[in-house]
Amino acid sequence: MPKDSGIGASVKRREDVRFLTGRGRYTDDINLRGQAHVAFLRANVAHGRLRGVDVAAAAAMPGVLRIFTGADFAAVGGLPCGWQVTGRDGQVMKEPRHPVLAAGKVRHVGDPIAAVVAETLEAARDAAEAIVADIEELPAVIDMRGALAAGAPLVHEEAGTNLCFDWGFVEDNRAATDAAIAAAPHVTTLDLVNNRLIPNAMEPRAAVGDYNPATGDSTLYTTSQNPHVIRLLMGAFVLGIPEHKLRVVAPDVGGGFGSKIFHYAEEAFVTFAARALNRPVKWTAQRSESALSDAHGRDHVTRIDLALDREGHFLAIRTRTLANMGAYLSTFAPSVPTYLHGTLMAGNYRTPLIHVGVQAVFTNTVPVDAYRGAGRPEATFQLERVIDKAARELGIDPVEIRRRNFIDRFPYQTPVAVAYDTGNYHATMDKLVAIADLAGFEGRRQASARKGLLRGLGVNCYIEACGIAPSHLVGQLGARAGLYESATVRVNATGGIVVMTGSHSHGQGHETTFPQVIADMIGIPESQVEIVHGDTANTPMGMGTYGSRSLAVGGSAMVRAAGKVIAKAKKIAAHLMEAAEGDITLRDGKFTVAGTDRSVDWGAVCLAAYVPHNYPLAELEPGLEETAFYDPANFTFPAGAYACEVEVDPETGRVVIDRFAAADDFGNVVNPMIVDGQVHGGIGQGIGQALCEGAVYDANGQLVTGSYMDYAMPRADDVPSYVVDHSCATPCTHNPLGVKGCGEAGAIGSPPTVVNAVIDALQRGGHRHVTHIDMPLSPARVWAAIRG
Amino acid sequence: MARVTMTVNGKAVAGEVEGRTLLVQFLREGLGLTGTHVGCDTSQCGACVVHMDGAPVKACAVLALDADGAEVRTIEGMASADGTLSPLQQAFQDHHALQCGFCTPGMVMSAAALLAGNPRPSEHEVREYLEGNLCRCTGYHNIVKAIMAASGQGAAIAAE
Ligand code: FES
Ligand code: FES
Numbered sequence: 001m002p003k004d005s006g007i008g009a010s011v012k013r014r015e016d017v018r019f020l021t022g023r024g025r026y027t028d029d030i031n032l033r034g035q036a037h038v039a040f041l042r043a044n045v046a047h048g049r050l051r052g053v054d055v056a057a058a059a060a061m062p063g064v065l066r067i068f069t070g071a072d073f074a075a076v077g078g079l080p081c082g083w084q085v086t087g088r089d090g091q092v093m094k095e096p097r098h099p100v101l102a103a104g105k106v107r108h109v110g111d112p113i114a115a116v117v118a119e120t121l122e123a124a125r126d127a128a129e130a131i132v133a134d135i136e137e138l139p140a141v142i143d144m145r146g147a148l149a150a151g152a153p154l155v156h157e158e159a160g161t162n163l164c165f166d167w168g169f170v171e172d173n174r175a176a177t178d179a180a181i182a183a184a185p186h187v188t189t190l191d192l193v194n195n196r197l198i199p200n201a202m203e204p205r206a207a208v209g210d211y212n213p214a215t216g217d218s219t220l221y222t223t224s225q226n227p228h229v230i231r232l233l234m235g236a237f238v239l240g241i242p243e244h245k246l247r248v249v250a251p252d253v254g255g256g257f258g259s260k261i262f263h264y265a266e267e268a269f270v271t272f273a274a275r276a277l278n279r280p281v282k283w284t285a286q287r288s289e290s291a292l293s294d295a296h297g298r299d300h301v302t303r304i305d306l307a308l309d310r311e312g313h314f315l316a317i318r319t320r321t322l323a324n325m326g327a328y329l330s331t332f333a334p335s336v337p338t339y340l341h342g343t344l345m346a347g348n349y350r351t352p353l354i355h356v357g358v359q360a361v362f363t364n365t366v367p368v369d370a371y372r373g374a375g376r377p378e379a380t381f382q383l384e385r386v387i388d389k390a391a392r393e394l395g396i397d398p399v400e401i402r403r404r405n406f407i408d409r410f411p412y413q414t415p416v417a418v419a420y421d422t423g424n425y426h427a428t429m430d431k432l433v434a435i436a437d438l439a440g441f442e443g444r445r446q447a448s449a450r451k452g453l454l455r456g457l458g459v460n461c462y463i464e465a466c467g468i469a470p471s472h473l474v475g476q477l478g479a480r481a482g483l484y485e486s487a488t489v490r491v492n493a494t495g496g497i498v499v500m501t502g503s504h505s506h507g508q509g510h511e512t513t514f515p516q517v518i519a520d521m522i523g524i525p526e527s528q529v530e531i532v533h534g535d536t537a538n539t540p541m542g543m544g545t546y547g548s549r550s551l552a553v554g555g556s557a558m559v560r561a562a563g564k565v566i567a568k569a570k571k572i573a574a575h576l577m578e579a580a581e582g583d584i585t586l587r588d589g590k591f592t593v594a595g596t597d598r599s600v601d602w603g604a605v606c607l608a609a610y611v612p613h614n615y616p617l618a619e620l621e622p623g624l625e626e627t628a629f630y631d632p633a634n635f636t637f638p639a640g641a642y643a644c645e646v647e648v649d650p651e652t653g654r655v656v657i658d659r660f661a662a663a664d665d666f667g668n669v670v671n672p673m674i675v676d677g678q679v680h681g682g683i684g685q686g687i688g689q690a691l692c693e694g695a696v697y698d699a700n701g702q703l704v705t706g707s708y709m710d711y712a713m714p715r716a717d718d719v720p721s722y723v724v725d726h727s728c729a730t731p732c733t734h735n736p737l738g739v740k741g742c743g744e745a746g747a748i749g750s751p752p753t754v755v756n757a758v759i760d761a762l763q764r765g766g767h768r769h770v771t772h773i774d775m776p777l778s779p780a781r782v783w784a785a786i787r788g
Numbered sequence: 789m790a791r792v793t794m795t796v797n798g799k800a801v802a803g804e805v806e807g808r809t810l811l812v813q814f815l816r817e818g819l820g821l822t823g824t825h826v827g828c829d830t831s832q833c834g835a836c837v838v839h840m841d842g843a844p845v846k847a848c849a850v851l852a853l854d855a856d857g858a859e860v861r862t863i864e865g866m867a868s869a870d871g872t873l874s875p876l877q878q879a880f881q882d883h884h885a886l887q888c889g890f891c892t893p894g895m896v897m898s899a900a901a902l903l904a905g906n907p908r909p910s911e912h913e914v915r916e917y918l919e920g921n922l923c924r925c926t927g928y929h930n931i932v933k934a935i936m937a938a939s940g941q942g943a944a945i946a947a948e
Contacts, residue, residue, distance in 0.1 A: 016881040019889025020873060020896065022823015022863035029822035122808070202827045202835060202924045203890040254825075254890025255924050287828040507888030507925050677884045677930055684927025708832035708922070716918035716928040721911070746927070 006520040007737075010673035013512045015505075024252040027206040027223050032280035035208070036065055038270060039124035040283075041114040041131045042292060043106035046140035046364035046701020047153065050106055050133065053114055058130035063123030065277055067131065068115045068269070070103035076272070079263055080237040081329040082229075084478040085338050085360070088168035093360070096156035098328035100238065100265045100272070106135060107155055107327035108364050109701055110292025112265055117273050117281055140364040140701040144301060144322040147361050155327055155362040164325050164360040165334070169342035173415060177355035180316035184307030188390035193774040194378045196299035196324065196695040197688075198711055199371045201506075203254020204285040205294060209270030213278055217245050220271045224250040225260045225504050226544020229481070231536050233263040233331065239272055243536075246271075250534040253506035257685070258370040259294045260506065261546050262331035266293070291706045296695055297371020299324035300337060304382045312394050312401045316353040317345060319382060323360045326367035333369045334360065339477050340375030340465070340547075346414035347383045348425045348461045348639055349405040354415045364701045370546065372685055372747040376464045384460035384752035389771055392763065398459050398756070399438075403429060411733075418465060420637045425461060427728040428663045429641045432459070435723050436643035436661035444645065444658075445764070453647040455658070456761025460642055462749035465635035466741030467552030467732075484631040485549070486540040487558035489565050491624035493610035495524065495603035499561075500532045502542010503554030508743065509674045510550060514558060516670050517737065521562050523588035524602055540627050548741030551670060552636050552732065559736045560628035568624060572605045575616045636732045636740035640664035642683075644753040648761040653783025655691060655758055661723040662749065667731040667740035675742045679724045682746020688714035689747075690754035694776045712776070751775060762786060792856045796821070797865030805852040812836045812847035814855075815862060823863040823893045827922065834921030837894040837901075838862045844901035846920070863893035866900070876900055876938040885934035887925035895921050899935045908939050 003009035018024050055067040078097040085093045102111045113133050118124035141147035141155060147162040155162055168174060181187055201223075208221040218241055224230050227248040234248075235241040253260060266283050273281045285293065301322045307315040323337030342356035391401040406425040413419045432438075441457050448455035468474070471482035486502040499514055515529035532538055542554065566586055573591035574581040583594045589602040608615055609624040645659040662679055669675050692712035696704040705711040731738030758777050762770040762785070770785045793802040796819060803818040815821045815838070824847055827835035836847040839861040867873050873881065876899055886892040895918070902909060902917045909917065914935050915928070923931060936942065 012881050013884065013886075015889070016886055017873070019886055019892050020863075020877045020880055021867050021871075022821065022893055024823070024889050026822075026825070026890065028826070029816075031817070122806070200924055201888070201890075202833060202922060203825070203888065204827065253888065255888040257924070284826075287830065287833075509887070673884050677887060677926060680927035680929040681887060681925045682927070684929075685924070687927075707830045708828050709830050713922050713924075715922065716932065717912075717915040719928055721932065722927065722929050 005526055006516055007670050009516065009671065011512055011516055011526065011671055013509050015509065015511045026203055026252045026254055027208060027221050028284045030208050030221050030251070032208060032210055035280040035282050036117045036119060036277065037121040037124045038273070038281055038283040039116050039121065039128040040112045041128045041133065043102065043109055043111040043113055045106065045135060045137045046109050046142065047138040048106050048135035049138060050102055050104055050113065051136055052134040054132040055114060058116060058127040061123065061127045061130060063119040064127045065117045065119065068101060068273065069113070070099055070101040073100040074103065076100065076240065077238045079265060080233055081334065082331045082480050083335040084480060085165050085167055085334040086478060087165040088171050089166065093165040093334055094159040094161065095329060096159050100268050108366050109703055110366060111327065115269055117277060142363055142365060142697050142699060142701050144324055144361040144363060147363050155364055162362045164362055167338050167358045169338065169356045170416060173353055173355045177316045177318050177353040180353050181305050181307045181318055184315050185310050186308045186394060188306045188308070188386055188393055189303065190386045190389055190772060191303050192382060192385060192772060194298045194300040194302065194381055195689060195775045197297045197371055197693050198291050198695050199257045199259035199294060199297055200713060201255030201257055201259055204287055204290045205260065205264065205266065206284040207267045207270045208280060208282045209274030210280045211275040211278060217247065218271050218275060219247045219249065220267055221249045221251060222267050223253050223260050225253065225256040225506055225546055227504065227534055227536050228502055228541050229544055230263050230267060234268050234271065238268045247537045250504055256506045257372040258297065258374055258546060261544070262295050262369055264293070288707045291703060291711065292366060295330040295367050295369035296326065297368065298378060299368050300378045302382050304386045306386045306390050308390055308394065312391065312396045312404055314349055314351040314405050317351050319345065319356050321358045323358055324365065324368050325360050325362055326365045327362065328367050330367035330369035333367060335479065336370050336375040341379045343416050343418045344376050344379035344463060344465060345383065345416050347380065348407060348463050350407050352415060356416065365697055372682065373744040374547065376744065377748045377751060380462045380748050381752050384462070385755060385772065388756045388759065399429065402461055418635060421634060421733040422730040423637060423639050423665060424728060424730050425639060428639065428665050431663035431725055431728050432641040432643055432661060435663060435725050436659065438643065441645065448647050454650055454761040454765035456646050456648065456757045456759070456764060458644045458753045458755065458757030458760055460749070460752045460756055461639065462745070463637055463639040464744060464748050466548035466638055467632050467636040468547035468549050469635060470633060471631050481543065482631065483543055484629050485554040485557045486542040486627065486629045487554065487561045488540050488625065488627040489558065489561040491565055491606050493607055495528065495606040497529045498532055499529065499558055500539040501554050501558060502539055502544065503550045504533050504545040506545070508545065508550055509671065513551065513671045513674060514555065517555060517559065518562055521566065522586065522602060548743040551737065551739045552735055552741050553630060553632055555737055555739065556735045557628050557630035560630050561626045564626035564628060565624055569605045571620055572608050572615065573600050576600050576605065576608060576614065633734040636667065638664060638666050638740040638742065638745055640745060640749055642749040642753040644757040646754065646757040646761055648758060648782060650765060650786055653779035653786060655777055655782060657687060657720050657754065660720050662746065663728060664726045664742065664745050665728050665730055666726050666742045667729055668738040669726060669729065670739065675726055676724050678742045679746045680722050682744060683722050683750045684714055684719055685747045686750025687719050687754055690751045690775050690777060692718060692776050758782065790853060792852050794855050794858050794860055796860045797862060807853065809852045810848055811850040811852050811855045814852035815847060821862050821864050825890055825893055827890065832920065834894040834898060835891055837897040837921065839897060839901065844898055863896060866896060876903065879934040879938035883930050883934035883937055885926060885930040891921060891923040895923065895931055903939055908941060911936060
């Protein structure tokens with residue numbers, strides 16, 4: 001019998017009702033009295049010297065309140081970077097200033113030059129068009145190799161180079177890895193591109209700034225995954241507003257996928273302008289503006305070498321990657337190609353020697369930062385593609401070569417710093433073989449062949465590191481933040497509970513799942529538990545939601561706070577029943593003295609806490625509210641095995657995904673329905689990357705794919721139905737719920753599955769020369785590959 | 789500025805609009821009906837779909853003036869007066885067909901239009917019909933499943 005409440009139940013989402021009736025409250029739905037509107041003038045060239053900005057004509061236009069330029073922001077800070085990477089020469093990364101509005105130079109198409117604040121949006125947009133920016137166009141660097149060539153134009157002259165850092169991991173393995181590869185019986189090499197993506201949360205970014213002259217308080221409403229992080233970064237580093245005078249609210253947020261982690265110029269601008277003009281100031285991105293200003297994702301160019309013995313055992317892995325940073329360092333950009341990528345290069349396999357080399361490069365493009373998976377999809381793609389190629393070269397079945405190398409003892413110390421606590425890779429592979437019906441593939445292949453179509457099967461594994469992260473560890477690695485999470489559990493006098501979490505839901509369903517946990521711990525109905533998130537004014541300092549960390553870290557903080565509440569409530573119950581505290585048990589919302597039939601209800605204890613007439617006031621404070629911060633002991637390591645079957649039309653190059661199956665190990669699961677949905681969404685994005693999506697710049701740095709006319713988002717008829725399973729669960733060993741995180745798995749695991757399947761289809765179809773095609777596998781690329 | 793009148797969710801409404809004012813702006817800003825969303829500027833995402841005289845339209849591609857005299861229904865008008873969700877809305881909740889909820893109003897309005905014209909669509913027809921509605925969260929699986937279920941074909945989705 002499936003449960004209908006508590007941990008493990010597919011409880012329907014309570015938040016759905018407001019979204020299904022049009023009563024969500026997203027940032028653009030907020031309209032404050034007297035609000036003015038912003039339009040940004042953005043650079044239309046990729047690189048140029050800003051000789052002057054003439055705002056006179058624009059400023060005289062009707063409705064214009066004020067026009068701001070870079071000069072207005074000279075006295076405030078630049079947008080900060082939250083992670084400092086140190087290169088292998090011991091040099092810290094180059095960290096050029098990232099001004100709120102461009103000063104001196106523009107460095108990518110979309111770089112904001114000026115901002116018009118006007119009575120109406122139309123007036124602001126009209127005036128922005130009337131601003132005359134005098135820009136001396138400079139040669140731009142778009143391609144990463146070109147950016148590193150001698151004499152290349154510099155994105156930041158003061159850096160003296162376009163190389164942000166040159167990082168090696170683990171440097172102690174470098175020589176031994178090279179030697180092992182040189183001596184290996186077989187080496188498989190693959191050059192590949194992890195295509196640049198635009199995250200495209202369906203809600204465009206928006207921000208509303210408000211200032212209260214009576215109190216001197218500023219409020220920012222913004223589309224953020226982590227309002228406390230924005231408050232700290234913007235308050236402390238950019239605008240110089242202390243946290244107690246700054247409130248950041250992230251109300252309903254329409255998807256993030258990483259792109260709404262970062263602190264953006266527009267947020268700082270509306271907060272600054274609201275104070276300067278003493279009026280609320282609102283900005284909402286148009287979609288084309290999102291494409292030019294939201295941090296992009298991926299954009300790695302890699303060569304990977306995998307050394308094997310004749311039986312297909314992995315001996316060593318070496319990777320050399322160029323990682324695009326874009327024109328400025330976005331908030332967490334340096335961590336993505338380094339510690340979120342290099343640490344995952346062992347995958348699910350025993351490989352004794354691994355060395356990862358990454359050169360991060362400035363180019364005249366939009367900044368690149370974390371996008372769903374963030375570094376881990378890039379690692380998985382390289383590894384699972386090169387394993388497939390090696391299997392083919394050695395004549396070993398792709399499932400078998402993986403099994404031969406699986407890590408099967410835990411904990412397992414990888415050669416790339418991290419230690420996996422638990423897992424069972426054979427079990428997820430067994431499950432995959434069953435749910436994907438791999439045994440039926442040959443029959444389906446023949447059926448496809450009769451239609452003139454080439455059917456291929458792609459299989460791969462993935463591992464990810466979630467629940468970021470132990471603060472002491474990330475601190476050593478260059479993080480300028482701690483990565484704990486927080487929760488306050490407030491019990492009301494009549495027994496209802498409000499949990500205030502530093503975590504944030506922008507689709508993940510916290511408002512439903514967090515109460516499932518609390519309800520189980522205490523034994524009260526979920527309807528008595530409410531979740532508050534997204535407002536720095538009423539939640540404890542927390543780091544927010546990304547890296548599949550909400551439940552593993554935020555949920556752990558909540559469990560810890562609830563544990564403190566229960567411990568105190570037991571003391572109160574012991575007093576009420578005149579029993580020893582150690583004899584009190586809590587079950588089904590009732591405190592009982594062990595071995596007796598004496599009991600007192602949860603509600604009575606809560607009431608006593610707030611109406612302490614009969615209460616141990618000498619030993620215990622009244623009230624029932626506790627806060628906890630949880631700093632994880634380790635990452636969590638979800639893992640799984642994915643399979644995809646495609647049909648390729650050799651006449652047109654068109655790829656149709658016919659079947660997709662995912663067997664994941666997420667440890668314990670609180671709400672299976674929501675977990676399935678997270679996997680579906682991740683796979684949808686992964687298929688998008690593999691088949692459709694790609695942010696394309698021309699040689700001059702114009703973003704060719706700047707709207708949905710050109711950027712191919714996956715649509716309902718581009719994807720199949722998915723078969724997903726997460727019954728192979730090895731609970732995480734170091735957090736109280738035994739949970740691992742599921743938000744990114746689909747996006748990490750699925751791109752190589754699709755590409756492996758297409759290559760398999762072409763190989764089986766006799767196109768032996770095709771060993772790799774770079775994503776997206778558009779009909780044109782597949783067709784061209786077939787034609788050789 | 790010109791005056792428009794129309795019926796929105798059964799109520800007569802009127803307002804002053806500019807020639808360039810879009811129906812979606814009139815609904816969101818003029819009437820405060822913020823359930824209809826704007827997700828793009830090229831009429832491709834479908835977050836803004838409403839019904840106009842019974843047919844689905846992208847409200848970002850219709851001028852408010854062109855909706856003068858029309859009968860408009862938005863997501864706010866889909867549940868019954870006592871708040872009970874329509875069977876289609878209920879199917880979206882039952883089958884977890886929404887995550888962030890941003891595409892949801894447009895999805896529901898498009899799906900309602902589909903089912904009005906084709907009460908028992910195939911999975912393939914559902915997927916094709918949703919061509920003009922983007923969702924970044926769900927991978928579409930549960931949206932398709934919910935629409936199939938709302939059409940009384942709960943078991944028909946291939947992968948279930
Ligand atoms: S806002 Fe109308 S289609 Fe995107
Ligand atoms: S539910 Fe988020 S875009 Fe569809």
